[in-house]
């Protein structure tokens with residue numbers, strides 16, 4: 001029996017959804033342009049071979065030095081500020097709790113994902129280390145310096161977790177291992193646990209096993225697209241990119257076997273053309289396998305093949321955030337929820353007062369990701385403003401306050417509590 005309710009009527013006494021949502025037909029990426037031979041494979045950077053000198057802040061006006069993992073890694077501005085290697089302050093955030101370390105090479109990522117600022121088609125436009133990624137720049141830092149600072153801070157470190165983010169590159173399996181070894185040689189993974197954001201395209205089950213044996217605690221797979229069709233369009237042949245849905249699932253199931261329940265998960269971007277029913281079916285499938293989902297709100301990254309498309313409407317995003325939280329952490333099943341003919345959530349499978357209570361707690365609208373030290377449903381990976389501008393926050397990198405919650409209620413079209 002289908003749980004898609006074929007009407008626009010709302011369950012749980014809530015008003016029906018807003019008609020606007022990012023439908024599949026409207027979310028077509030651009031076709032990537034050919035890169036001139038002189039700009040392919042990081043040739044400019046490799047031929048000029050400028051030696052790196054410590055921390056490199058992305059700068060489109062200078063010749064990018066030749067930096068490679070495992071000696072160098074990139075990190076978000078938020079992580080660099082928290083680590084104290086870059087000046088700056090973040091809107092309403094003291095720091096980030098997750099140190100995301102991104103592997104880096106002059107050749108960059110060899111994939112071409114349509115929504116990603118790091119994609120290969122940008123070779124002609126910007127050197128790899130200067131490309132924006134999830135809305136912000138990613139400074140490059142010597143790995144030794146990163147480890148020195150975190151080891152020096154010891155138990156006082158602000159970080160609750162470290163994450164090694166792989167990209168699609170022939171060296172990335174070996175270098176993920178090298179970065180993990182460099183970390184665990186000086187920092188106890190029981191104090192700051194390690195997650196792996198994997199690149200399944202280059203990995204085999206033995207690679208997954210090896211990372212577990214070397215001390216990684218959680219393994220995630222960035223499916224990003226919620227359906228096979230959308231995956232092919234945004235990460236596969238549709239954009240001349242090497243990824244395959246089947247391979248991603250093979251490695252995801254390897255991770256389930258090797259890392260075990262609650263220690264694996266998948267990233268999903270909401271609003272690239274899937275329906276709410278489709279993305280929540282995937283969330284349920286992951287929970288049934290024993291894993292978790294980490295959601296990102298689609299944002300048209302400047303320079304990407306989807307930069308002409310609209311960000312996910314906030315009402316669509318909030319419904320999926322709330323429903324995902326209920327499935328992941330409150331034991332509600334998708335079969336209890338109701339949907340309209342367009343696959344939009346019209347009921348959350350709980351009485352309105354209980355839904356209201358979860359909304360009021362606010363945790364459902366925080367950034368989702370691997371847990372930190374506060375509680376299982378509060379992510380260490382808070383990615384400040386990684387999927388929205390601070391003026392219209394999608395994933396809250398902190399606990400939403402009363403005014404934030406009033407805005408969220410308006411976006412969800414549920415009554416605003418006076419006060």
Ligand code: SF4
Pocket residue numbers: 109110111112113116117118119120167168
């Ligand atoms: S594999 Fe990852 S880093 Fe590379 S283009 Fe795709 S999303 Fe971006």
